[in-house]
Amino acid sequence: MKASxxxxxxxAARAAxxxxxxxxxxxxxxxxxxxxxxxxxxxxxxxxxxxxPGYDHPxxxxxxxxxxxxSTFYLASxxxxxxxxxxGRDWRIMTSWDMTEALAVSVDPFQPDRIYLALPDGIGMSxxxxxxxxxxxxxxxxxxxxxxRTDRGVKDRVVAGTESGIFVSNDNGRAWTLAGARDMMxxxxxxxxxxxxxxxAVTQSGVAYESLDDxxxxxxxxxxPKLHTLYNVAFDRKDANRIALGGWAAxxxxxxxxxxxxxxxxxxxxxxEVWRVQYHPENxxxxxYVHEKELFGSKDNGRTWYGLGLPGGVIxxxxxxxxxxxxxxxxx
Amino acid sequence: MKAIFAVLLIGAAxxxxxxxxxxxxxxxxxYHAGPNPQTNPKYGHLAAIASKxxxxxxxxxxxxxxxxxxxxPSGDMFWMFAVTAIRYVDxxxxxxxxxxxxxxxxxxxxxxxxxxxxxxxxxxxSLYLSSQIEPGASWFTGKTxxxxxxxxxxxxxxxxxxxxxxGQGEYDCTHYLGVYLLPLSYLAAWSEDADLKQRAKMMTxxxxxxxxxESLNGIFVGSHARTDDRQVxxxxxxxxxxxxxxxFNQGNLDMPIHSSYSLYYSLASAQEPHEALKGxxxxxxxxxxxxxxxxxxxxxxxxxxxxxxxxxxTYMSANYAVGSDQGGVLQPIQQHSWDVTWAVPNSxxxxxxxxxxxxxxxxxxxxxxxxxxxxxxxxxxxxxKKTYDSPDKWIGGSPFEKIMQDLDTVIALYDIPPGTRxxxxxxxxxxxxxxxxxxxxxxxxxxxxxxYIAYFPLAPxxxxxxxxxxxxxxxxxxxxxxxxxxxxxxxxxxFAEFQAKIKxxxxxQTVSPTPSVDFQSLRGHRLQFTYGKAPLVDSKPIDYExxxxxxxxxxxxxxxxxxxxxxxxxxxxxLDFNNLTVQDSIQ
Numbered sequence: 035m036k037a038s039x040x041x042x043x044x045x046a047a048r049a050a051x052x053x054x055x056x057x058x059x060x061x062x063x064x065x066x067x068x069x070x071x072x073x074x075x076x077x078x079x080x081x082x083x084x085x086x087p088g089y090d091h092p093x094x095x096x097x098x099x100x101x102x103x104x105s106t107f108y109l110a111s112x113x114x115x116x117x118x119x120x121x122g123r124d125w126r127i128m129t130s131w132d133m134t135e136a137l138a139v140s141v142d143p144f145q146p147d148r149i150y151l152a153l154p155d156g157i158g159m160s161x162x163x164x165x166x167x168x169x170x171x172x173x174x175x176x177x178x179x180x181x182x183r184t185d186r187g188v189k190d191r192v193v194a195g196t197e198s199g200i201f202v203s204n205d206n207g208r209a210w211t212l213a214g215a216r217d218m219m220x221x222x223x224x225x226x227x228x229x230x231x232x233x234x235a236v237t238q239s240g241v242a243y244e245s246l247d248d249x250x251x252x253x254x255x256x257x258x259p260k261l262h263t264l265y266n267v268a269f270d271r272k273d274a275n276r277i278a279l280g281g282w283a284a285x286x287x288x289x290x291x292x293x294x295x296x297x298x299x300x301x302x303x304x305x306x307e308v309w310r311v312q313y314h315p316e317n318x319x320x321x322x323y324v325h326e327k328e329l330f331g332s333k334d335n336g337r338t339w340y341g342l343g344l345p346g347g348v349i350x351x352x353x354x355x356x357x358x359x360x361x362x363x364x365x366x
Numbered sequence: 367m368k369a370i371f372a373v374l375l376i377g378a379a380x381x382x383x384x385x386x387x388x389x390x391x392x393x394x395x396x397y398h399a400g401p402n403p404q405t406n407p408k409y410g411h412l413a414a415i416a417s418k419x420x421x422x423x424x425x426x427x428x429x430x431x432x433x434x435x436x437x438x439p440s441g442d443m444f445w446m447f448a449v450t451a452i453r454y455v456d457x458x459x460x461x462x463x464x465x466x467x468x469x470x471x472x473x474x475x476x477x478x479x480x481x482x483x484x485x486x487x488x489x490x491x492s493l494y495l496s497s498q499i500e501p502g503a504s505w506f507t508g509k510t511x512x513x514x515x516x517x518x519x520x521x522x523x524x525x526x527x528x529x530x531x532x533g534q535g536e537y538d539c540t541h542y543l544g545v546y547l548l549p550l551s552y553l554a555a556w557s558e559d560a561d562l563k564q565r566a567k568m569m570t571x572x573x574x575x576x577x578x579x580e581s582l583n584g585i586f587v588g589s590h591a592r593t594d595d596r597q598v599x600x601x602x603x604x605x606x607x608x609x610x611x612x613x614f615n616q617g618n619l620d621m622p623i624h625s626s627y628s629l630y631y632s633l634a635s636a637q638e639p640h641e642a643l644k645g646x647x648x649x650x651x652x653x654x655x656x657x658x659x660x661x662x663x664x665x666x667x668x669x670x671x672x673x674x675x676x677x678x679x680t681y682m683s684a685n686y687a688v689g690s691d692q693g694g695v696l697q698p699i700q701q702h703s704w705d706v707t708w709a710v711p712n713s714x715x716x717x718x719x720x721x722x723x724x725x726x727x728x729x730x731x732x733x734x735x736x737x738x739x740x741x742x743x744x745x746x747x748x749x750x751k752k753t754y755d756s757p758d759k760w761i762g763g764s765p766f767e768k769i770m771q772d773l774d775t776v777i778a779l780y781d782i783p784p785g786t787r788x789x790x791x792x793x794x795x796x797x798x799x800x801x802x803x804x805x806x807x808x809x810x811x812x813x814x815x816x817x818y819i820a821y822f823p824l825a826p827x828x829x830x831x832x833x834x835x836x837x838x839x840x841x842x843x844x845x846x847x848x849x850x851x852x853x854x855x856x857x858x859x860x861f862a863e864f865q866a867k868i869k870x871x872x873x874x875q876t877v878s879p880t881p882s883v884d885f886q887s888l889r890g891h892r893l894q895f896t897y898g899k900a901p902l903v904d905s906k907p908i909d910y911e912x913x914x915x916x917x918x919x920x921x922x923x924x925x926x927x928x929x930x931x932x933x934x935x936x937x938x939x940x941l942d943f944n945n946l947t948v949q950d951s952i953q
Contacts, residue, residue, distance in 0.1 A: 061742075065749045069440035089476035089506065093738075113479045117508075125476070126508025131490065131521035135481060135737045154666035154737045178667045178737075197667050219667075221739070238740065263741055282741040307741065325742060348742060 052315055052354040053121075054078040057094040057109070062326045062346030064092075075109065075122050076344060084343050087122035096138045096351045100146045100163075104356040108149055108164065110136035115151050117164050121358065128164030140192070142184045142206070150192060150207060152179040157194060159207050170207030175199070181222050185248065187230030193249045195220030200235050202249050214252025215243050222266040223249075228274035234293075236264035236279055244293065258287065258296050268311045272318040276335060280311035286322045288336050299336025303327075312352035323349035387638040390612050395420055398629045411435075412448035413626040419455040420633050428452075429464035436467045442477040443485050446492035447548060451630050453499055454556050469503050472496060476506045481736060482663060483535045484545040487525055491549035494518035495556050519562060522553065526565055530928045530943055532673055533660035533915060534573075536697070538580065539592040540604030544627025546573050547609065554635035564946045570637050571941060571948075574613065575932050577606060578639070578647035579656050579920050580680050580689065584610030584617030585718075587707045588680035588689025591660070592700040595753050598761050599794065599834065602713035613639045614647040617713065640950075645934035646920040653683035655773060656918035659925065662696045668734045677913050679771040681852075685709050686817035688852050690776050692910070693769040695726070698735035699751050701763035704776050706852050708814035710798070717796035717836060720812065720819055722848045724780050725788045726764035727755045757788040758838075770901035770908065773889045779824075779847040779881040779897040790842040793821070797835030801861060810839075811865050818861065820868040822849040824877050845877035847897075851888050 059073030070092040076084045093112030100106040109116040114129035115136055129136070129151070138152035151158040156171035157179050171177060178197035185191035190206040197219050201210040219238035226232035233245040235252065240260045243252040262283035270276035279287040279296075285306030286299045300306045307325035314321070320332045322339070326346050330339040385393075399417035400410060412435060415428045432452065439445050449468060456465070479489050497503070497511035497518070507514055529535075536542050550573065553566030580588045586606035597604045602617055608628045610616045639647070660676035676696050680689035690704035705721035729740045732747060744755060753759040766782040780791050795802060801813040810821040825843035832838050851868060858864040872886040882896040894902040901908050915923035916930060923930040928943040940949040 061746070066746060067441060067444070067750065069438070089474075091476055092478055112481070113476075124508065125506070130517045131486070131524070134479065134486075137737060155664070155672060176667065176670070177672075219733075263739070265739065309739075350739075 051357055053357050054314075055097055055351075055353045055355055056084070056323070056329065056344060056349045057097050057351040057353070058309075058323075058344075058347050058349035059092045059094075060345075060347045061092075066092075073347075075107075077122070078342070082343075088118060088125055093135070094350070095136065097353045097355075098139045098141045098149075099353075099355050100141060101143055101356075102146055103358070105358045106163075107355075108139045108141060110139040110151060112136075115139060115149070115158070115160075115164055115167075128160070129158065129167055133158050133167060137179065138181045140182045140184045143186050144184075144189045148184075148206065150182045150184060152182040152194065154178050157182060157207055170203070171210065172208065173203075173210035174201055175212065178219075180220060183223055183225060185230070186225060188248060191248070193223050193225075193233065195223045195235060200243065200249070200252055213249055214245065215241070221264065224267045224269060225249075226269050226274070227271045228269070234267045234269075234277065234279075236267050236281065238263045240264055240281065240284065242267070242279060255293065255296075257294070259284070259298070265308070266310055268313050268320075270313040270318050270320075271315045272313075276313070276318065278311040278313065278320055278322075278336070280308040280322055282307050282325075284308070285324075286311055286320070286336050288320070290335060297336075299332070301337075302332075302339035303330055309349050310352045312354070315354050321352055323347070323352065385615060387612070387615075390615065391632040391636050394612065394629050394632050398626060399423060411626075412445075412452060413629055416448065416451045416455055416633055417629065419452060419457070419459055422457075422459065425459035426461075428459065429461040432460065432464045433467050436471045439471055439475040439477075443480055443488035443492065445475070446477055446496070447488050447552070447630065448626075450492040450496050450552065451633050453496060454552075455633055469500060472500075473504045473506055483525065484542050486521060487549045488545055490518035490521040491552050494522065495552055498556070498558060519559065522562065523565070526569055526943070527928075528661075528673075529569070529572075530915075531926070533658065533676065534576070535591070535661055535663045535673065537591045537658075537660040537676065538576065538586060538588060538678075539590055540586050540597045540601070540606045541594060541625070542592050542605070543573070543577060543586065543609060544605040544625055544631070548627050548630045548634075551631040551634040551637060554637060556634065561946065565943070567635070567637065568941045568943060568946065568948060570635065571640065571643070571932075571939075572930055574609075574639050574643055575646065575921055575930065576658070576916075577609070578614070578643045579916070579918055580682070580687070581606075581610055581614070581616065581647045582650065582682065582687045582707060583709050583713065584614065585707060585713060586610075587682070587687035587705075588656075589678055589691040589704060590700075590702040591663070591676075591697040593702045593761055594700060595759065595761060598702050599717045599719065599796070600713070600715065601707055601719055602716075610647070614644055616648060640932070640939050642932045642934040642937040642939040645937070646932065649934070650682060650684040652919075653681065653774075654919045656680045656682060656921070657914055657916070659913045659915050660691075663698065663735055665734050666737055668730065675910070675913070677910050681771070681774040683774070683854060685815060685854050685856075686774075686819075686852050688771065688774045688776055688850070690769045690771040690778075693763070693767040693778070695731050695734065695763040695765050697763065698731055699747065699754050700761050702761055703763055703767065704769050704771070704778060706776075706814070706817070706819055706850060708817040708819075710815050716798050717794075717834065718798055718814060719796060720794060720799075720814065720821070720850070721760075722778055722791055722793040722839070723760060723762070724764035724767050724782060724791045725757050725759045726762055726766070727759075727787055730765075731762075757790070758792075760794055768895075768897050770893065770895045772887060772891050772893055772903050774852040775885070775887040775889065775891075775893060776850045777847065777883050777885065777893060777895045777901070778850075779883070779895060780845070781881055781897045782844040782846070784844060786844075789844055790840060791846050791848075792841070793823070793827075793839035793848065795837040795839055797832075799836075802837070803861075803865070805865060805869065807869050809865070809868055811861065811868070813855065813861060816855045818853045818855050818858065818864045820849075820851045820853075820864070822873070822875075824848065824875055824881060824883070843877070845881050847875070847877065847881045847883065849873070849875070849883055849885055853888055 096110040142148035156177040159170040175198040181195035202213040223235040264281035329342040497514040557563040658678040661673040686708040824847035827841035830838040932939040
């Protein structure tokens with residue numbers, strides 16, 4: 035406990051410029067249909083506890099924020115797209131009945147009022163901060179879309195991970211073309227913070243893919259052990275050589291040489307059933323949420339782990355949001 | 367609780383066979399209201415509050431109990447529909463404090479919208495009506511009452527249109543029938559929008575007609591999108607049978623009432639079925655074939671078409687029914703594709719059914735119909751659907767089962783790939799069969815009630831004794847199948863004559879390389895069916911392309927017309943959703 039406490043203090047001291055958010059539910063012992071308490075979004079506080087602002091909701095799948103005002107969140111949820119303008123306290127469902135069970139959300143950094151929403155039957159897009167929505171899914175082979183990311187280097191470029199592979203659009207979603215991982219269920223895709231032309235994607239079959247030409251073409255990474263579902267990929271913003279993958283049976287996989295060699299880093303984790311991994315954007319600490327156990331942190335890239343709370347859950351997204359200081363907030 | 371049952375039993379005797387709809391409705395409401403006066407403020411669910419308010423009883427207790435229950439809302443749309451009813455049957459009885467708490471709960475509790483049609487219809491109906499009665503309130507949605515009503519009304523209309531055009535998604539559910547009739551009853555009673563009110567009234571009749579045509583002594587027969595482990599065997603143990611009692615005075619209610627859906631229906635529109643529907647539900651003097659078109663639930667993955675087509679056939683007679691779909695995974699977890707159900711005078715505790723299934727369980731099925739991530743979801747499903755991953759289960763569709771039906775003959779074929787989880791098929795042979803004889807010809811002959819049933823297994827099998835007293839026909843052969851022919855006992859002088867007749871019918875069958883059957887049915891038709899190929903009746907392929915929305919002597923509706931004609935005797939009752947008219951005539 036003491037070790038965890040001091041580890042937390044170190045974390046808190048370094049975490050000032052970002053707030054650490056987790057999306058998901060406390061599922062242990064839960065039966066569908068019963069109120070899933072303490073589920074929704076969670077913020078790691080300066081006192082080392084998890085705060086749970088807003089409502090209980092069993093299916094908050096992902097979070098993105100408005101870079102102009104990081105207190106404005108967009109939540110991909112079972113009820114559609116939810117917007118909150120005060121860091122999670124008050125919610126408004128922005129979509130209508132025809133967009134259900136949203137799976138991922140991405141705010142366009144070039145035009146932050148433009149929001150993309152990954153849906154089980156395609157892709158939705160709003161150009162007015164969620165007030166109105168249109169479908170943007172022409173060219174998708176199968177519509178199920180698990181993840182969507184806007185390219186931070188090329189305007190109007192969007193990458194989607196779908197049931198039938200990785201699709202790319204160069205015209206803000208009007209037309210999509212298959213770029214890789216053909217017929218693979220893609221669970222995550224991420225763009226390197228060091229090289230915007232480099233992307234990684236992971237799939238249900240346990241294969242990870244890499245693109246070095248800004249998502250135009252993709253190749254399987256051959257050296258990775260093929261274990262089971264890989265759920266997500268995280269780049270360390272501090273160190274271009276460090277990348278982590280999280281998955282079921284794989285647990286945590288890391289590289290420290292830019293992807294030439296990969297290592298399982300599960301020693302110290304209770305199981306290798308990992309939903310999500312993420313790096314701290316400033317100090318490079320690695321985090322992994324273990325299914326219905328808790329969130330674990332590591333200061334040595336997964337060689338040792340310490341507990342960070344949120345016990346008994348399914349956490350589907352870990353996001354660092356720039357901290358909003360007094361006077362920072364954009365006009366409403 | 368015992369006292370409640372005693373009241374119920376006495377009520378049953380009083381209500382009796384000649385009871386009116388109004389009497390049965392009142393019996394339901396009084397049952398749910400519970401003891402009178404209510405003295406324990408810690409006892410009573412939302413259904414009791416709603417019932418008492420409707421009866422104008424114990425208003426003070428209702429307010430106290432409601433405030434207690436509103437401290438910890440749970441149940442999402444199932445909470446929403448209950449408190450919506452309470453708000454509408456309040457009629458000035460609740461205290462202002464209770465109403466304030468209710469308004470507050472709508473703002474502080476965030477119900478999940480759910481993942482299937484009954485969830486959405488309940489959610490949006492409740493949101494619509496609650497917003498209508500509280501125009502200035504704040505909501506968990508963050509939207510205004512007007513915005514809520516716009517969104518909800520759009521959904522409800524879209525669901526009606528989709529159902530009229532492609533058939534119901536959660537079709538013909540033994541249990542979930544109630545959660546469609548309930549919201550429609552609410553809208554028919556409480557919507558201030560005349561258009562929506564009329565649509566709801568007509569859809570209530572539409573759904574009721576759908577049930578009536580496949581009701582055998584108050585039991586919902588034929589294939590079901592959803593049933594459950596108990597109801598698939600004890601077929602009267604369903605909410606649908608509660609509605610059969612309320613609507614048609616069929617079956618009986620000498621049971622614990624295990625849902626509140628018929629209650630909430632009764633508290634709102636309490637629409638009594640048209641006389642034609644009563645006839646359709648109860649008159650089995652002439653056998654008939656009933657066909658219907660339905661659709662699958664939303665298929666998120668592995669399919670190009672979001673809502674696949676479902677083709678249902680049900681043969682109805684006084685003594686038995688034979689029903690089927692075309693096989694495959696048409697719904698997740700709780701599908702029931704085919705069976706023979708025989709009529710019994712009192713079906714409580716009786717397993718009056720015979721069928722075969724391939725118990726199928728897979729992430730493929732779950733990911734097809736649900737969105738959560740794969741590895742954990744099976745565990746989540748098992749928390750509420752405990753038998754889903756059991757080799758002994760009796761519900762669920764299989765992608766390796768194909769079915770054809772002609773009149774009262776069903777052929778089910780199986781071609782299960784090696785390595786499939788649960789590599790066997792099994793047949794349910796009830797404890798309530800009067801006779802069961804295995805013939806050296808390969809046929810198994812049984813009698814259930816006044817129905818004779820012949821069952822021909824395509825592959826070797828063994829019998830396993832079941833805890834419920836019946837026998838399980840267990841066959842571990844991956845290429846497999848069954849031919850089932852039902853008949854009225856009265857058609858034959860004896861069981862032996864039935865057997866002789868069946869054995870005289872021409873039959874060729876094989877399981878290699880693919881299960882295939884060529885059978886001359888008892889009704890004189892040549893049925894040819896090879897796994898994976900279109901079934902033939904008298905050398906003509908069954909015409910799925912032009913399958914009707916409804917087709918039987920009682921119901922007729924063609925795709926694309928949004929029109930349903932109900933016929934009974936000389937009565938004609940026509941729902942025309944194009945102009946929202948209902949026409950009655952005598953032919």
